[in-house]
Amino acid sequence: MSRRSRNSRQNAPRFGRFGVRAAVAAAAMLLLSAPVVAKEGGAIGVSAPISGFYAVVGKEIEKGARAAVDRFPDARIELHDDECEPEGGVKTADEMIESRVRIAIGYPCIEAFDAAMPKLADANIPLLLIGVQSEAITVDRRKGNWPVLRLAPKASxxxxxxxxxxxxxxxxxxxxxxxxxxxxxxxxxxxxxxxxxxxxxxxxxxxxxxxxxxxxxxxxxxxxxxxxxxxxxxxxxxxxxxxxxxxxxxxxxxxxxxxxxxxxxxxxxxxxxxxxxxxLPAWSGAGELPKALADATEGATVIGNSYLVPTYAALQIAMAALEGLDADEPIFFGDFLGRTFQTVLGPIRFDGDGNVSRNLFxxxxxxxxxxxxxxxxxxxxxxx
The missing domain is CATH 3.40.50.2300 (Response regulator)
Structure with a gap:
């Protein structure tokens, strides 16, 4: 029985509960789809550690976002590298604000999230948070009136x-x-x-x-x-x-x-x-996943695609929330509450604290x- 893979897994980052620290390379911003279609309400910003030590997480998020672009070809989606660091969080939030992003998605590392969220909140940009399970997010959201919707289980x-x-x-x-x-x-x-x-x-x-x-x-x-x-x-x-x-x-x-x-x-x-x-299950998508995403999840039984498919679901939610809005029409945290979104994770509804109202485990x-x-x-x- 090998210890090598065991120890490697033990030392891997637990983004959801504890956050991470990483030394990473300079940031990059990639534009996934250029056309701006007013009906969809403008751009959606996706932030993840695309480069550096935790790039494996960022690449899963990037792959989920690109698959969503295939499904929603009229969407304008921007991908930002937050470096899994506070400085990266500040930078990506500033970039999103400057490009007038309507909805943000991602920030799986709690350090980047903590730095970015006050800026996003001041700009009234709702965030669909991927991966972070810390219970403190709910408390911080209440204190700062942060428009955070957690598309991940809570630590409890x-x-x-x-x-x-x-x-x-x-x-x-x-x-x-x-x-x-x-x-x-x-x-x-x-x-x-x-x-x-x-x-x-x-x-x-x-x-x-x-x-x-x-x-x-x-x-x-x-x-x-x-x-x-x-x-x-x-x-x-x-x-x-x-x-x-x-x-x-x-x-x-x-x-x-x-x-x-x-x-x-x-x-x-x-x-x-x-x-x-x-x-957490390996999300099958019930046949709704595009072929590239379905191939990536084939054979997975439990965990293993914990960022890839939820990112796709976050894009589904964002596109549903923006549907029918004009490009200059504001969207708010409350616009996500009181409705059920049909996603590859199954039906998703957010409670008043912005948490998924069912247990994903x-x-x-x-x-x-x-x-x-x-x-x-x-x-x-x-x-x-």
Whole structure:
């Protein structure tokens, strides 16, 4: 079992929850489609880290935007490089204001977003934010009256989806909650524990284990002694696979559950059948994606296209919001509220805080080595 891909993934940026820092090259601005069509209400600005260390994220966003141009040939879309840095955020916001962008999309890095948003707000440019999950965004939006619409789950949505499922699946079962001591592991374990205890479900055992070990038999024995048959693991797929394999080897029956850190490539970790995980799906688009985008998402089962398809959906929302408007007709934050947008992510509605009103996380169970979506396993199907 290889650690190389595991460690690489562990050190990768978690844009959604924590933001990033990156040293990147000078910015570039690309004009994707030149014609200005007054009916569509002017340009849409897309900001992403196109160059530098996190260019892989920017390229996904760029690809999603270019696919949307194919779908909406009359749209004028500008792509800006925010460098994943505060300076880049300021620069791209200034560029959008100067070019009289009507709606902004992107800013997956929280540093660039924090720097750009006050400027966009002063210019009354609504932003469809991609990827940033920080709960502080809602507070900042209220304080600054920022016109932010978050096309991403909130940080709390992952634990909500998992706990909602476990409240039913693990009722009457002896379960344990363990974590690997990392910030993510502790947080997700504590959040799931709190939500379960709200429903009077308490673990029979809690522990912090040492991660990255090739052998977790001692942990398995402690779990066995506690009487736990099911275990929520605040950790990643590598450790979960070791725990599961060691449990099977010593004859201890354990059903494991975890969060999005359980997502791993086949050579990284082999999760036991029956393992439960909460994660964002690989958006299929239900046949609505253009061929280039459909090819890019083909074969993806859970996470893996977390910026590409949502960017396409953001363009769908922006074009729907601008439909029928004259080029000089203003568009406001409130214009996005109280309506449902049909997108490749399914129906999207924003609440009064600008957050998607349904939980985008899904519950999966490993079957024959592959994650299979659980029908009704989360609140993803509901529009509230």
């Amino acid at each position: 949505d992952e634990a909500d989806a998992i706990a909602d499922y476990l409240k039913e699946a693990w009722r009457g079962i002896n379960f344990a909650i363990i974590d690997d001591g990392t910030l993510y592991g502790r947080q997700i374990a504590e959040e799931v524990r709190f939500r379960l205890e709200e429903d009077n479900l308490k673990p029979v055992f809690t522990d912090t284990y040492r991660p990255q070990l090739e052998n977790q038999v001692a942990l398995v024995r402690r779990l066995q002694k506690s009487g736990a048959t099911h275990v929520f693991v605040g950790g990643d797929a590598f450790d979960a696979a070791i725990i599961g394999a060691d449990a099977e080897a010593v004859g201890v029956s354990l059903t494991l559950a975890g969060g999005s850190a359980f997502v791993a490539s086949p050579d990284d970790a082999v999760l036991a059948d029956g393992t439960i995980l909460g994660a 899904r519950i999966f169970v490993i079957e024959d080595g592959r994650p299979v979506a659980v029908s009704g396993g989360s609140s993803t199907g509901s529009i509230q």
